[in-house]
Amino acid sequence: MRLIFLCTGNSCRSQMAEGFARACAPASLIVESAGTSPSSVHPLAARVMLEAGIDIGSQCSKGLDAVQLDAADLVVTLCGDAAEQCPVLPRKTRRHHWPIPDPARIAGTEGELLAAFRQIRDIIAARVNLLVFSLGEGSATVQRITPLHDGVFMKFQQEDVLLPNGVVCNLKIIRHPGAACVVPLLPNGDVVLIRQYRHAAGGYILEAPAGKLDHGETPESCTLREIQEEAGLRAGKLHRLGPIFTTPGFTDEVIHLFAATQLERVPATPEYDEIIETITMPLSTALDLARSGEICDGKTLCALWRVEQELRAGTLRP
Numbered sequence: 001m002r003l004i005f006l007c008t009g010n011s012c013r014s015q016m017a018e019g020f021a022r023a024c025a026p027a028s029l030i031v032e033s034a035g036t037s038p039s040s041v042h043p044l045a046a047r048v049m050l051e052a053g054i055d056i057g058s059q060c061s062k063g064l065d066a067v068q069l070d071a072a073d074l075v076v077t078l079c080g081d082a083a084e085q086c087p088v089l090p091r092k093t094r095r096h097h098w099p100i101p102d103p104a105r106i107a108g109t110e111g112e113l114l115a116a117f118r119q120i121r122d123i124i125a126a127r128v129n130l131l132v133f134s135l136g137e138g139s140a141t142v143q144r145i146t147p148l149h150d151g152v153f154m155k156f157q158q159e160d161v162l163l164p165n166g167v168v169c170n171l172k173i174i175r176h177p178g179a180a181c182v183v184p185l186l187p188n189g190d191v192v193l194i195r196q197y198r199h200a201a202g203g204y205i206l207e208a209p210a211g212k213l214d215h216g217e218t219p220e221s222c223t224l225r226e227i228q229e230e231a232g233l234r235a236g237k238l239h240r241l242g243p244i245f246t247t248p249g250f251t252d253e254v255i256h257l258f259a260a261t262q263l264e265r266v267p268a269t270p271e272y273d274e275i276i277e278t279i280t281m282p283l284s285t286a287l288d289l290a291r292s293g294e295i296c297d298g299k300t301l302c303a304l305w306r307v308e309q310e311l312r313a314g315t316l317r318p
Contacts, residue, residue, distance in 0.1 A: 001139065002030045004072045006079075010035025010061040012045040012104050013078040016121055019049050019056040020128040029135065033059070034067045042104055048117045052125065069093065076131070077240075078124075094254065097242050098127055099315040139164060153177055153212060176253035180222040181210035181299040183241075183307050184233050184260045185318050191283050191307070192231050192263075193300070197275040206279070206289065207297040208304070210255070219256035227260055229269045231278050236262025239316050241306035246298065257303045259316055283308065 003021060005014040014033035021031040038061040049056045069075065076096045100123060103116045144160040155175040162168050184192035197204050211226035213219065220238055227233050241257035270276050286304050289295045295304070310316035 001028060001073045001135065002032070002068065002071055003135075004067050004069065004075045005031075005033040006035065006064075006075060006077045007033075008036050008079060008102070009104070010038045010063075011040060011042045012102060012117070013100055013120065013124060015041050015045055015056055015059055015061070016049055016124045017076065017078065017128055018059060019054045020125050021132060023054050024129060025132050025135075029132070032062075032067045034062045034064050036064065038063045042117075044103070044113060044117045045121075048114065048121045051118070052121060074135075095240075095243055095256075096131070097240050098124075099310065099313060100124065100127075143168070148172070172250060174251040174253070176251050177215070178213045178219070178253060179210055179255045179299075180213065180219045180226060180258065181208050181255050181303050182223045182227050182235070182238070182258040182260050183208050183300075183303045184227060184231055184235070184263055185283075185307065185316075186263060186280070187261075187318050189283055189311075189318050190280050191286050191304070192233065192278055192280050193286065193295075194230055195277050195279055196230075204275075205297055206295045206300070208300045210299060219258070223256070223258045223260070228266055229271070230274070230276055232266055232268030233260070234264040234266045235260035236264065239310065241303060241310065244299065244302050255299050257299070257306055259303075259307050259310065261316075261318060283311075 005017040005021070007014040010033055014035060018031055018033035021029070025031055040061050041056065041059055046056055072093050074094045074096065076098060078098045078100050100120060103113070103120045106113060106116045108116070141162040142159055143162060146158040147155065148158055149156040157173055157175065159171050159173050160168065161171060186192065193206050194209055195204050195206055209226050209230040211222055211229070213222045223238055224235055227235050237260070239259040239261065241259055243254045243256050246253045246255060268276070283304070286295065287308060290301050290304055295301060307316065
């Protein structure tokens with residue numbers, strides 16, 4: 001399994017994450033880091049890591065061309081500021097986003113800088129330990145695939161797998177291309193949701209605009225298309241909120257969550273079978289509806305919760 005940490009300069013956050021991951025990961029996990037504008041490993045990052053018993057002196061700052069993004073199983077971006085530019089990743093790659101501030105941007109005395117670097121180091125250490133623990137050791141080996149049904153965009157198949165614990169089992173799996181979901185965020189803090197008829201759910205539900213990824217489409221491109229088609233909005237800026245698995249017990253579907261800002265009204269163009277109306281409300285009202293059970297769509301609940309988190313952290317601005 002290949003794990004890559006990405007940030008802007010590949011000098012502090014991603015270097016520390018790489019160091020911690022190498023120290024605690026099993027041998028089967030390949031760990032790398034890179035940056036969109038690589039510089040050099042920050043001496044204070046190396047110093048505070050050495051205090052934690054990890055020497056990153058042999059690590060070097062690398063650009064995106066030095067790592068195999070297309071081959072990555074998981075990419076963790078550590079762009080903590082909304083103004084930072086994290087890269088667009090391959091559609092099939094699982095991604096996590098850790099909005100961690102860049103300690104190199106902090107001004108102050110040497111003591112204040114060291115305190116800031118130590119604080120960020122400890123945050124990253126805790127996140128990396130949890131991440132590596134959640135990944136576990138090894139993965140299943142697929143021994144045989146039996147196609148059961150090929151739909152327009154989904155495949156239903158039986159997979160005979162050897163699990164990491166040595167058990168062989170037969171799993172019925174739906175392979176899905178993935179989807180994107182977006183919370184449009186207006187300058188006054190209101191959000192735009194849609195009321196859509198969902199036959200499988202038995203009627204109308206409140207949800208955030210969302211849609212399936214077309215073949216070869218990036219989550220960002222899908223998001224821009226769906227927000228215009230369903231909500232009649234053109235987004236000037238997208239903010240990643242992270243991916244979610246919908247029902248990992250039987251499908252590999254991943255929904256990529258976004259917030260959209262710098263919005264412009266345009267004509268909506270829903271599909272022929274979509275019955276949709278838009279509803280604008282304060283984020284606080286949407287969260288109240290989530291708490292009361294009036295919003296019960298999983299992707300929308302996660303997206304609203306993540307928007308609130310990012311606003312509180314100051315990493316998202318309307």
